[in-house]
Amino acid sequence: MSEKEVYQFETEDINIKEVLQKYLRYWYLFVFGVLIAGIAAFVYLRYTTPQYRVSSTLLIKDDKKGPSLTENAVLNDLDLFQSGKNIDNEIEILKSKSLMNRVLKELALHTTYYVDGRVKSTEIYGNSMPINLIVSRLDSAAFNKVFTIRTVDNINFQLEDEGIVSQHKFGQEIKKPYASFTVVAGNGVIAVGKNITVKFHDIRKVAESYNRKLTVAPVNKNASVLSLSLVDPVPAKGVAILNKLVEVYNNEAVEDKNLIAGSTIQFIDERLKYLTSELSVVEQDVESYKRDNRVTDVSSEAKLYLEKASEYNRQLSEWAIQIDVLESIEKYLLKQDSQHELVPSTLTIQDATLLGLIGKFNELQLERKRLLRVSQPGNPLVQNINEQLANLRGNILENLRNIKNGLIITRNNLQASSAQFESRIKEVPSIEKDLIEIKRQQSIKEGLYLYLLQKREESALSLAATVANSRIIDPAIAGDRPVEPKKQLIYLLAFLMGLGIPFAGIYIKELLNDRVQNQQDVKRATSTPVLGEIAHNDTFEKLVVTENSRSTVAELFRLIRTNLQFATLGKDNKVIMVTSSMSGEGKTFFSINLGASLALTGKRVVLVNFDLRKPRLLQDMGLSNETGISNYIIDERLGVEDIIIPASDVHGLYAIGSGPIPPNPAELMMSPKVGHLLAELRESFDYILLDTSPAGQVADAFTLAPFIDACVYIVRYNYTFKSQVAIVDDIYQNRKLKHPMIVLNDADMKEAYGYGYGYGYNEFGKSSMRRLLKKNMRVEA
Numbered sequence: 001m002s003e004k005e006v007y008q009f010e011t012e013d014i015n016i017k018e019v020l021q022k023y024l025r026y027w028y029l030f031v032f033g034v035l036i037a038g039i040a041a042f043v044y045l046r047y048t049t050p051q052y053r054v055s056s057t058l059l060i061k062d063d064k065k066g067p068s069l070t071e072n073a074v075l076n077d078l079d080l081f082q083s084g085k086n087i088d089n090e091i092e093i094l095k096s097k098s099l100m101n102r103v104l105k106e107l108a109l110h111t112t113y114y115v116d117g118r119v120k121s122t123e124i125y126g127n128s129m130p131i132n133l134i135v136s137r138l139d140s141a142a143f144n145k146v147f148t149i150r151t152v153d154n155i156n157f158q159l160e161d162e163g164i165v166s167q168h169k170f171g172q173e174i175k176k177p178y179a180s181f182t183v184v185a186g187n188g189v190i191a192v193g194k195n196i197t198v199k200f201h202d203i204r205k206v207a208e209s210y211n212r213k214l215t216v217a218p219v220n221k222n223a224s225v226l227s228l229s230l231v232d233p234v235p236a237k238g239v240a241i242l243n244k245l246v247e248v249y250n251n252e253a254v255e256d257k258n259l260i261a262g263s264t265i266q267f268i269d270e271r272l273k274y275l276t277s278e279l280s281v282v283e284q285d286v287e288s289y290k291r292d293n294r295v296t297d298v299s300s301e302a303k304l305y306l307e308k309a310s311e312y313n314r315q316l317s318e319w320a321i322q323i324d325v326l327e328s329i330e331k332y333l334l335k336q337d338s339q340h341e342l343v344p345s346t347l348t349i350q351d352a353t354l355l356g357l358i359g360k361f362n363e364l365q366l367e368r369k370r371l372l373r374v375s376q377p378g379n380p381l382v383q384n385i386n387e388q389l390a391n392l393r394g395n396i397l398e399n400l401r402n403i404k405n406g407l408i409i410t411r412n413n414l415q416a417s418s419a420q421f422e423s424r425i426k427e428v429p430s431i432e433k434d435l436i437e438i439k440r441q442q443s444i445k446e447g448l449y450l451y452l453l454q455k456r457e458e459s460a461l462s463l464a465a466t467v468a469n470s471r472i473i474d475p476a477i478a479g480d481r482p483v484e485p486k487k488q489l490i491y492l493l494a495f496l497m498g499l500g501i502p503f504a505g506i507y508i509k510e511l512l513n514d515r516v517q518n519q520q521d522v523k524r525a526t527s528t529p530v531l532g533e534i535a536h537n538d539t540f541e542k543l544v545v546t547e548n549s550r551s552t553v554a555e556l557f558r559l560i561r562t563n564l565q566f567a568t569l570g571k572d573n574k575v576i577m578v579t580s581s582m583s584g585e586g587k588t589f590f591s592i593n594l595g596a597s598l599a600l601t602g603k604r605v606v607l608v609n610f611d612l613r614k615p616r617l618l619q620d621m622g623l624s625n626e627t628g629i630s631n632y633i634i635d636e637r638l639g640v641e642d643i644i645i646p647a648s649d650v651h652g653l654y655a656i657g658s659g660p661i662p663p664n665p666a667e668l669m670m671s672p673k674v675g676h677l678l679a680e681l682r683e684s685f686d687y688i689l690l691d692t693s694p695a696g697q698v699a700d701a702f703t704l705a706p707f708i709d710a711c712v713y714i715v716r717y718n719y720t721f722k723s724q725v726a727i728v729d730d731i732y733q734n735r736k737l738k739h740p741m742i743v744l745n746d747a748d749m750k751e752a753y754g755y756g757y758g759y760g761y762n763e764f765g766k767s768s769m770r771r772l773l774k775k776n777m778r779v780e781a
Contacts, residue, residue, distance in 0.1 A: 018518065022510070025748075029502040037498030041490050047119050050482030054238030055229040057219065057473040058246055060090045087224050090470075094216045094228070094249055098374045100207040103244045109206060109237075110138060114197040121197060126236040129186040131157075131170075131196060135179060142178035142200040149183065149196045157183065210241065225473065235478030242476035250470060256366055260342055261459050267344040268456040271328055275452065279445040285438050313436075317444045319411045324448060326404045333397055341365070343396070354399050361392045516720045519744060525722060526729030531567065531712065531741040532560035534590065536748060542589060542620040543649055545596040557597045560743065567710075567741065575678060575688045575707055577737065580714040581696030581724035586745040587714050588616045591691040594712075599652040603686035606644065606654040608677075610692045610704060612665035615658035617691050621647060628659030633671045640680045654685070665693075669703045678707045695737075696727045702736060711737040716745040 023030075093099065104110070111133050114121040131149060147161040159166050159174065168174055173182045179200065213230040228245070232238035333343065342362045368385045375382060516522060519530065535552045537544060545554045564576075578591045588611075595605045609617035610629065618625040623645050632638050647653040662668050681688050690708065692701040713728045732740050 018520065022518065023503065023506055026502065026506055029506070030499055033502040034495060034498030037494035037501075038491070041494035045485060045487055045490055048485050049120070049122070049233045051231045051233055051484035052235045052238065052478045053229055053231050053483045054235060054242055054476055054478045055227065055474075056242045056246065056476040058226045058228060059471045059473050060087055060224045060226060061470065087218060087226075091216050091218075091226065094226070094245065095211060095214060097204075097207055097211055098370065099245065099248060099252070100211050100214070101203060101374065103241060103248050104203050104207050104210070106248065107240055107244055108133075108135070109241075110201050110203045111135060112199050112201065114199070116195050116197065123234050123237075125234045126240065127187040128236075130194070132184050132186040133198060134182045134184060136173070136182070137180040138200065139178045140202070142176075143202040143205075145178060145200045147198055149198060151194060151196075154185075159183075214245075228476075231483060239476040239478055246470065246472055253470075259366070259369075260362065263342040264344045264459045265456060267332060268452050268459065272449065272452055272456070275445060275449045279449055282438065282441050282445055313440055313443075316411060316414050317440065317447060319407050319414065320444050321448050321451070323404055323407050323411070324444075326400050326407070330397060330400045330404075333393060333400075351399070351403055354396070354403065357392060357396045357399060361389065361396060364389050364392065514722055515718050516715055516722055516725065516744075517717065521722055522715060522725055522742060522744065525725035526732060526742075528713070528728050528732040528740055528742050529567075531743050532556065532563050533744040533747045534560075534586070536746050537589070543592055543596060545593040545600070546649065547600055553593075554597075557593045560594065561597045561601070564710075567739070574682055574686065575690065575709045577690045577692055577701060577704060577708045577711045578714065579692045579695040579701045579711065580716075581720055581727050582694045583614060583697070585694075585714045585716040585720055587611075587694075588620055588691055590712070590714055590743060590745065591617065591689045592621060595653050595687070595689050596647075596650045598687050599647075599650050602652065604652050604654070604684070605687045605689065606656060606681055606685045607689050607691060608656045608681070609658040610669065610690050610700065612658050612662060612668065612700070613693055613698065615661070618645070618655055618657040621655055623647070623655055623657070625657035625659065628657030629674075629677070630659035630662045630665075630668060632659070632677060633668055633673045634662075640677060640684075666698070666700055666703070669700055674704070675707060695731070696724050705737050708738055710739040710741065713740055713742050714745050715742055717747055719746065 113124050113129055113131070115124055130151070147159060150158045150160065152158060152167070154170075156167055156169055159168055161176070168183065170183055170185050173180060210230065213232070215227075215229045217227055219225040219227055228242055230238055230242065232241070329343070342365050343358045364385050368382060368389070371379065371382050371385070510517060519533070522530065534556050537553050544551060545557045576594075578587045578594075580587050588609075591607055595607045599605045607617060607621075608629070609615050609625075611617070612630060615625060615628075618628075627638070627643055629643070632640070632643050643656050643659075645655050645657070647655060678688065690704060692704060695701040695713075711731070713731070715725065715728070728740060728742060731737050
């Protein structure tokens, strides 16, 4: 089994503490973010106009859920004046645009007033207004027009319009191209020199805005009580709108009822005029006939037959009345001047179809009048209603003719039956017969007259006793506290944003950062064991590990030295290569200080600079690099002892420089003398540290692979690219170099814990060192 197959990846749990520390090191950003967000929330709440909820409750006399508005039994027979309402229809009426438009017109809300504050302007309304505009003319050009009024004294004021200042008196009419208005003093105190901003609005747009704000809903499904509410920045204005809305709603309902009752009274009055004259003529005929013919009572012999004849005559009178009523309604509908008037009640005609047609006809007439208040006659909706009215008029006339024809047939049948009895009273004097005919006509006229007179009184009573469709349970009242903005919610959102924005910024920064940030970045990219970690060197010293040094960096090098001993387990580990992905990751710095830490234990250590392209080892140690490996390989006369230089600062530490930079470093390192050099050094030194060129840029390091015992691969925080970690993973997986181990350089010790030395043995020993030991044992086996 190969070594590659033996190695197993270890599953590393997410280190919550490490993740938190990654963000906690930027604690000042979170504090600053929360502070700025809190200040922004305070300023927003301080200068945002608060919104108040205004609410009211209204009882609707619903025909499904409540009793009729009128409890007077006298009016119950008159179905046209019943006041029961459908709750759903009334909700739609209350939310209609035409109703809100009328409300705003009556409140003159096409004009709003503002007073300037230190930061913003505040709208004023009601008793707090020091002035008031009475508008007599307002063109569409005035919409959104703004001008300023500045009081001079209790009599005079200045008006500033588009930069032009003019002086006027209170009560004086001001004419502008877009409007004519008069400024009068209001209930508020007039502050001299105080600016009041006046703005004109399109009343239709304002009505649409308030319609969206208005909420009308039943309190519960079993009651006919409605809850009306809206949200407005000026509580007094919202209260006035809701109260006026209920008032206008009731007024329109009363106007509709009065219109029906008035039309009925007018129709009955016209009929009574004709009946009065006809009844007078009939009564005079009876009087003249009796006087001229000296008429007395009928004979007792004909009394029985006369009673039967009277019964038929009574029925004929009733049918005649109904025929007369139908003819009157038919004449009324055929009149040109009544085309857009309401059809009067059918009175005694109890035909369900006719009643339904007349009711629908009157409903469309009312709808047409309501539309004409806000629309022109040419409006498609009005034209559509006109067509429906024309169709209904034809249907009503046809229905009237059918009913009348039926009544005529019935009357003819009754007359035929009556003729049978009349034939039996031939003996009755002709005078009595003529008298009966005259009295019949008289009874018909009297019955119709009395009936119409009674209905006229009922209609007049209904007109006088008309009451509103609703009753206010709770008048409009504004809440004591604003519903918007919500302080607690705003501060909570500000706190979350104060934390979230820095968090998102840090997360995005970390996400976009393609360089190694922490040990987890390395572990996610490779299973190569981590030997240790080197802290950031705040000094400019290249040699930080000395006999008396106790700095964090020096202690971490001692820890790496200990970890290296655990990794070898007593095996021969003399030749250690130090390489990296690219230059600048700290290979030379690591080689010098690791060699010094090994030398302090009494070992003989030699540092060999195999970086023949950019040598820095001897320069950083303060030694001369005139003679080195390139000289040794080229010059046969030089021996190993000729190029070894002892370090002056650390006893037992030696160095071999690269020598002059050759033109062909790659080919030079393939010379057999390289192996000879390392073989001689093995006999003289305990450790040989090879400082090589970056393995991620050139192949020089791989030419030394047959001669080394271990490889230390340097990865520098915030410098090495994450993609470059794949290089060491490839080396580890394919065994291109012996025993590769990673050292993390330039760690930020602000995130450290333990004894102040960064990640101690518990961090590396439990994972990385376990892998090193497992690898060595597998190889020995």
